[in-house]
Amino acid sequence: MSDILGRDKVKDELVSIILGKGTEKEKCPHVISLVGMGSMGKTTLAQLAFNHHEVKDHFEDRIWVCVSEPFDQCRVAKAIVEALGVHQALLKPFRDALKNCGSQSSRILVTTRKDKVAKMMESANTIKLEELSEEDCWLVFRKIAFSDKDPKQCEQLEVFGRQISKKCKGLPLAAKTLGSLMHFKKSIEEWKNVLDSNLWELEDVERGLFAPLLLSYFDLPSPLKRCFSYCAIFPKDHDFNVNELVHMWTAHGFVESMGNMEVEIMAREYFDNLVIRSFFQKYIYRYRMHDIVHDFAQSITKNECFIISSDIESKSNYNNARHLRLVIPEKTQFPVSIDNAKNLHTLIFFNQGGYNISNLFQNFRLLRVLTLECRMELPHIVENLVHLRYLNLFECNEGIGKLINLRHLVGKNFLIPRGIGRLISLRALRCFSISEEDSEGCKLGELKNLNHLQGNIEIRGLGNMVDVSEVENAQLKKKIHLREMLLSFKKGKDRGWQDYWVPNAVDPNDRRMERDVLVLNALEPPQELEQLDVNCYQGITMSPNWLMFLIKLKTVSICWATKLMSLPPLGKFPFLESLNIWHVCSLKKVGVEYFGIESKNKKEDIIFPNLKYLSFVSLEEWEEWIGIGGKEDADCITVMPHLQCLEIRGCRKLKSLPDFLRTIPLNKLEVAGCPIIKERCQRETGEDWHTISHIPIIDLKEHDIWEDYCRLRSPAPFTK
Template identity: 40%
Template structure:
């Protein structure tokens, strides 16, 4: 863990020293030497960290030494962050004090001799901190000699990108045929003796043995699904939180939560909900064997229909007995052959038969050390998949880690071996996952953004940080640190961590990361003084009646804060948030989910000058000061009665935020009355944005405003002017414009040469299809609810033969292509559309089209034959287009011959497939 912090610190220190020498600028007297001393000490310590981190598991004194080093490393990180961002803060303050400062050369905090009083004070403050840190690091460096550490080289393996799609369909169930058959039979069998009972079945076995995997097999089995009215999955874990478990059961039954405060009320709700229902409830990972906690659930769940089943997974047989299980299935270790089969699947993937033969003897010895544990075989197999030589396999076989007896009988050993083999940059990315609770759905894209916010991913050359983050994620995935992959639409990838892997991450991070849930009538959570000093990353889940823990105010070194509110939280709507950000000024990532409408947007966000990731429902005033921001999920412009809301920032607040990258949604653009305000947002300068959504929604209008023709004309002009001023950066790849009330979209759309996906949604005044055919990279085009367009023709292509002659001096029709890369076209909700045809035979149109999706175009008479006859077309969907549907549903030779070659056809929910 410590190496994951020390390595990037060294890179930062070296970079700062290089810049100082390059510019030939002295810091406050002696600080340059202090920086070099820091660097020297860290290098000496780094050389022995691999040995220290392996020995800490057995030696308490080494673990304490590493804890000291870790805290000092965090202090260095904070000072360097303060150093780097201080110049930006001073510049902003100078702008506030002197409106003319931008016309003069700006004094550089690090690199310029023109230093005012503030700069001198700030430099001295940072210099003093560095000196104090160096004194601590001196002591730590001297202590290392007592331990006689060995110098062990760390992993130098490069994180080559491996696509995660290959992992998503991988099943973890290996062998277990007997257990699977027994479990399935007990779930489906209904004997006469069981007619009036809800049966409880328990799977008992040690951690990593495969209990959860077996339960997942049952939960997703087709026969099981058809046998029950309702299926509910609840991860219980430790502690046994009655409120959370009750709400999870209700949510599984009903899909939503009732507005109930008392546990008794929740249990009564369950009792009523399951009446006359045959349900299948899985309670995964149950720990406490206290019957007083289980009894209320047992009583209310017995109200289910006969044939209902409760499946429990637990590591303790006493839990199974306490829950009055009718059947207990003991999950034993895998047989040697089953364990070998699972190990081979990972370790030998992609190897030639000759390689496999050469490594089999060593591999079988390693499998013997896995003791029949599926998680151990999978984890160590994933590690060895990337070890090419017999020597590397022998190192793993002979490692002292196998002698460890902590955790679940040696499960720590394969996890530590895999963890120690990770590059330091990826180690810290893995450990960051400890901030999330067990069984949490990790979103790949969000995880990468949070890693970036912490500085875990560095910009290297022209490679985008998001791309590097994806490599890191895939690197961890291929080594089995993640599981249960789910790839959703638009490429969203979610996954989970095995609970043992999660325990392992928490074991390594100790008090630095915490995921805390507060609910019901529990006492407010209190942080101890030790926790306050060490806590760096926190996820806080506030239940329906939870009170905000005031002790968080003292955790002044927090780098991440993720607040999750239960819907309609009644108690947390206190002024407690208003002073929070005056204290937590080290935050780099802040996310507040489901903020109740009764809570005002917190003040003091402008103090978070280190903040790089922000996710809020509304952006408050002062955001323009957060110049380090890289991720801002949504920027909402709000007005009340024609004036900006005092809570929110106007659009010009985006101007200084040129480090924004990835995705950005700007809503409330209908509230912007001045095109200059939009222009001053300098959207085109945010060159790292790749996915942009512009929403022209606005405050609710009065009836008089809605009826005013003059107001409507003014609104059309305003929307067009504001949209034109919001020219996005040229490298944007995905763009969506919504609720646009102008007649024509902006001309800049045609200049977005790297645009791959475009959605135009609710252009209610637009009467002519925009000319989009010249977009050279466009692959997906969605036109939704463009209600005033009556005809689609050559104007949609956006080009004529004369265009090609002008550029190339030739009129070869084969060279003139409209929509050259378009693969998917959607037209939806085109209420007035009657005709669609292309008349220019000199232009090649959509040569790579694969999918046509035409819905709710009730007046449309026909589809263009040119597209229908395309040999590349693989899918055609027609719904809510009655005239066209009727012609094809009759399947006359004339009409059906136009589309019979298309492999997948769906017309008004009727599926046709070509032979």
């Protein structure tokens, strides 16, 4: 939403305060507080200000952090650091940089329901949000309820609509919820039924908001009611992972199948429907449930959904409990009262106290969803959970091969045990790790019959592969429902990102480079892929035969390919939007080879026709970026006509930028840790200034924080 009805003056005032120049007399840090009761639109208003174009241009860094109950200073500090795009491991060296966030021009914007919080924060400015006027409330309601309706129909319904909007009592969330409900109502009779509903007589602490929510809830089809109420199992301010939620819904059978359509696809449509009806709201890049909507969900599931985060014995009766979120803090006792929850279907377990979870599964044999947010080995008794459909965990054992009804196996960096090939109902397998020791884990060929896999998969430990025929046995090309694939060639134990900084051991007698090329050629991913990431590949070239058939690719990333001498030919991919080349340490020249055209056969063509984002990071030996040749070639070849952002970081030896950049409608150029390029791009005086002078945003930095981090983390070179 680019604007907010009824709050224009407040929004302008807020943006003006945020942009105000600091003075020496001004408090530092400068705190601005938005105060108002729940559902008044505080967060929406703050989000509009946060994303305002003038605010974006004014501040180099903008951070959005949610402070939830109970308040945790460490969690908030960690969220601030991560929001700045810095890995957690950088927390200590980054502390000094954070001190500068309290500079005179910095601003802190706080939203709260309580005046005392604004006072406690020593706010320099406090803005109190009041209820919307009757007319503004009508405008919010009308904008949603009457969208896509015939003007004559709107005229007939207006008299009922105005009466309904009066019942919102000036609450923006109520107007939005009712507008979303009435959007689906076409006849006068339907509108009149809502207006005359007995639910309006309800009174509640949220000043009339539950009645609109109940009306909208009762209007949902039964499957959507079950899906919405299930969300009470999550805490307030939870950032919903749509895939996780969809998989849980399908595990419980909440989603009705339709023909040959996979229920996971139908479940995603359910989620979109709930978003349209304002049960979920999109905040920045994630979905959340408003606090009051969450309270409402808990009110309709108070005997089925429970969240326990203490060892204090509750007086609640768990006999009818279906869904439980259980957090066992350190040095606390396990609440034995939940042993009565014999009918439990969901268990989300955070074990911080070292509790032996084997006892849990003696009682909870009807589980369909199990999440274990704790580092412990899965007990063998789990193989008796024959109803289990969704499993999220850190450790795995061979008993998992007996869970033949399992549809979703979620978790990262655990070793896949043998027998997983029997789970032919699997729809989600997030990570498949190949062991260095052949006796420890299953072979890649066990993927052969798992042709229903959907979404994304990470295949790690490909550097441990010895038998190329085993790669062919996996038959990845038949996994036509996969859309994203990560291929990691890390040798030894591969725990993901944190292990990429540790170089592969180099054995003079090892034929690793040749083997990686053979393994890559044999993998043959499905042609429906939209994202492909290749990490730690040790081949000199990367041009597998199957690459040219992946024409639906939108994102490609090549990282830590330390021996790669040339980039693969990607320029002809019609839908490619993002290309990331990171830590390709041996690459010295980027030429026409990655355009996908032969240097001797240049003809009229469009290269990278839809590329929007291009990133080169830490290419330590990169010296030349060659363009398309002379003027004659430039006239017949169009390069990257839709590129919006070019990022070059930590490429200290790069000598110049290619001439074709002057014809690209770039919006932003970021250069950091590239001293030669920085000098050549200086305004008016730099040798490459004529190539980039048309770019609106040019950001030139002396140092690259990632380059410094690489230097910090990288161990000494391998020696024999």
